[in-house]
Amino acid sequence: MDYKEFSSCKACNEIFESMEHEKDLTAFHRAADLKPCPFGSQGLCCKNCSMGPCRLSTKETGTKRGVCGATAGTIAARNFVRMIAAGAAAHSDHGRDIIKTFSMVANGEAEGSGYKIKDVTKLIAVAQDFGIETEGKASSEIAKELAPKLWAEFGNQEGELQFIKRAPEKRQALWREQGVSPRGIDREVVEIMHRTHMGVDQDAENLLRHGTRAALADGWGGSMLATEVQDILLGTPVPVRGKANLGVLKEDQVNIIVHGHDPLLSEMLVVAAQDPEMIAKAKAKGAAGINLAGICCTANEILLRHGIPVAGNFLQQELAILTGVVDAMVVDVQCIMQSLGDLVQCYHTKLITTSEKAKMAGATHMQFEEHDALKISKNIIDQGIENFGNRNPGKICVPKAEMDLVAGFSHESINYCLGGTFRGSYRPLNDNIMNGRILGVAGVVGCNNPRVKHDDVNNILVKELIKNNVLVLQTGCCAIASAKEGLMIPEAAALAGPGLAEVCETVGLPPVLHCGSCVDNSRLLMAATAMVKEGGLGDDISDLPLAGCAPEWMSEKAISIGQYFVASGVFTVFGVTFPIMGSEEVKDLLFNKFEKITKGKWAFEPDPIKMAHLMIDHIKAKRAALGIDKKQDRVLYDMDMRRSLEV
Numbered sequence: 001m002d003y004k005e006f007s008s009c010k011a012c013n014e015i016f017e018s019m020e021h022e023k024d025l026t027a028f029h030r031a032a033d034l035k036p037c038p039f040g041s042q043g044l045c046c047k048n049c050s051m052g053p054c055r056l057s058t059k060e061t062g063t064k065r066g067v068c069g070a071t072a073g074t075i076a077a078r079n080f081v082r083m084i085a086a087g088a089a090a091h092s093d094h095g096r097d098i099i100k101t102f103s104m105v106a107n108g109e110a111e112g113s114g115y116k117i118k119d120v121t122k123l124i125a126v127a128q129d130f131g132i133e134t135e136g137k138a139s140s141e142i143a144k145e146l147a148p149k150l151w152a153e154f155g156n157q158e159g160e161l162q163f164i165k166r167a168p169e170k171r172q173a174l175w176r177e178q179g180v181s182p183r184g185i186d187r188e189v190v191e192i193m194h195r196t197h198m199g200v201d202q203d204a205e206n207l208l209r210h211g212t213r214a215a216l217a218d219g220w221g222g223s224m225l226a227t228e229v230q231d232i233l234l235g236t237p238v239p240v241r242g243k244a245n246l247g248v249l250k251e252d253q254v255n256i257i258v259h260g261h262d263p264l265l266s267e268m269l270v271v272a273a274q275d276p277e278m279i280a281k282a283k284a285k286g287a288a289g290i291n292l293a294g295i296c297c298t299a300n301e302i303l304l305r306h307g308i309p310v311a312g313n314f315l316q317q318e319l320a321i322l323t324g325v326v327d328a329m330v331v332d333v334q335c336i337m338q339s340l341g342d343l344v345q346c347y348h349t350k351l352i353t354t355s356e357k358a359k360m361a362g363a364t365h366m367q368f369e370e371h372d373a374l375k376i377s378k379n380i381i382d383q384g385i386e387n388f389g390n391r392n393p394g395k396i397c398v399p400k401a402e403m404d405l406v407a408g409f410s411h412e413s414i415n416y417c418l419g420g421t422f423r424g425s426y427r428p429l430n431d432n433i434m435n436g437r438i439l440g441v442a443g444v445v446g447c448n449n450p451r452v453k454h455d456d457v458n459n460i461l462v463k464e465l466i467k468n469n470v471l472v473l474q475t476g477c478c479a480i481a482s483a484k485e486g487l488m489i490p491e492a493a494a495l496a497g498p499g500l501a502e503v504c505e506t507v508g509l510p511p512v513l514h515c516g517s518c519v520d521n522s523r524l525l526m527a528a529t530a531m532v533k534e535g536g537l538g539d540d541i542s543d544l545p546l547a548g549c550a551p552e553w554m555s556e557k558a559i560s561i562g563q564y565f566v567a568s569g570v571f572t573v574f575g576v577t578f579p580i581m582g583s584e585e586v587k588d589l590l591f592n593k594f595e596k597i598t599k600g601k602w603a604f605e606p607d608p609i610k611m612a613h614l615m616i617d618h619i620k621a622k623r624a625a626l627g628i629d630k631k632q633d634r635v636l637y638d639m640d641m642r643r644s645l646e647v
């Protein structure tokens, strides 16, 4: 396969050109060689017991039932909800680690760790969500009361998660009526594993309903807890300038890349890398300084809070090593390719694992302990400094491509940017949607996948959306794709339709907003809820002119995210492939019938322009239902008309 078909990213193509003699080193090459399994990709392979694995066929003459009698619908639904379980577990276990550190801080056990409560306003807001009286109490007292309540969200057996009450009332009522309101995070995940065991739940709709409950335990539970408590400990993001793409790596500096998801370690690496003592050590080794950069969602976390440059997204983790100038790559959990361990045998890069949950061959393990975070971070930076002199000059190829960006659009900072300090609100956004300057809002999230042209699907889709006056909110690796393409600077308003461009120019926002990492999809739920509560656009998330998509998804986390978007009332389109396409029954449930249950639904469309127009058509239908589809002429209000306004 021609490498020009691999990626539309300029930096990636610079690397591919330089390595034409070295084949098969990356996921792009392996994907070209390894075709997807035709049974598994359609959801028709079951290996839940040793009478199988059973592979069903969609062909007329093929096998129609597993050995136990399981149908295509049962098998596809079971596989789908197991993906939700894995995704929800990954996000929520990330949240659990953050809460462990929060408890340490709350109980006064974090002295010397470097962690403290940074956002007291958010601490108070979350404590109030949990029914804690905050008036007149010190933040330490509030935190101490809050910590056990946060822990309890994981082990609850009955009742419902506290953040469920953040959703619009109509949505909460719908979840209760449908019996999908999540009770405890761990409980819903474990119940999926039980139900999908051989010979338990065989009803596809019943399985998917429980998958919905577990996905909601992720979006409005584990992920939202991770985001909120990270903000309390590390600060809530505000708009910040940064740069993205492999061009941010510096030949004359010690380059240290952080990759993974948990921001606790990377936060301390930021502090350690800026320590004058560490910089002096780097200079003593002949380097001009220490350059910390990120890959994947760890990149998003430290970009949003500190403006630390982003080296790339998921499919660039191997390419970063191929530049020959990465002195250490520090990984924690999720989305870390096993190939890195082999790749660093051919390059000088030191690969360092830091989580007891994620060890790998070819790496040095340096266990991260929260109570000793700064010391461990300095030891890790030391490893990079020591390795600086081991580069092979013949293998150095640093692409030039890099791009400016503005990131840091938390739900709170969108509020502030739109309305200012004294009148921060979503009113200007709602008004501009109602008057038609902004057609609607799209959440574009998820990964990269070498089964489609890297970054290209995202970039074509996002450009089509903004051209049609749709404001785009992004998270994850897709956000990095748009950043590299120059869509996250205010000047990108030139690519937007006239209405959206006018709004962007007035408030100084780019048409594509970077809202964070994978767990920060919970920020999108909060933004949608804020739009409902602001008024004028219906009384539920499903009424909003809003759609979601994951154009280049690959991980099980994306399926969990998609399902909680759908369960929250959002029309959600996935690209690349969809893992239930072998079952007509499950297709009908997810693409049609589930709309009656959740008022949101799934769609599958790999073509980016068609995907954009599915979303635009949905947004237009919602506008029509709200009665805001007609162009409104500007009305000049005289004094009598003003007096008659009910404000």
Ligand code: SF4
Binding pocket: 046, 047, 048, 049, 050, 051, 052, 053, 054, 065, 066, 067, 068, 069, 070, 075, 198, 199
């Ligand atoms: Fe086959 Fe049924 Fe066992 Fe699955 S559970 S492997 S379909 S026999």
Ligand code: MSK
Binding pocket: 261, 296, 297, 314, 334, 335, 446, 447, 448, 475, 476, 477, 478, 517, 518, 554, 555, 557, 558
């Ligand atoms: S890192 S889950 S590749 S977005 Fe969150 Fe990127 Fe997808 Fe991993």
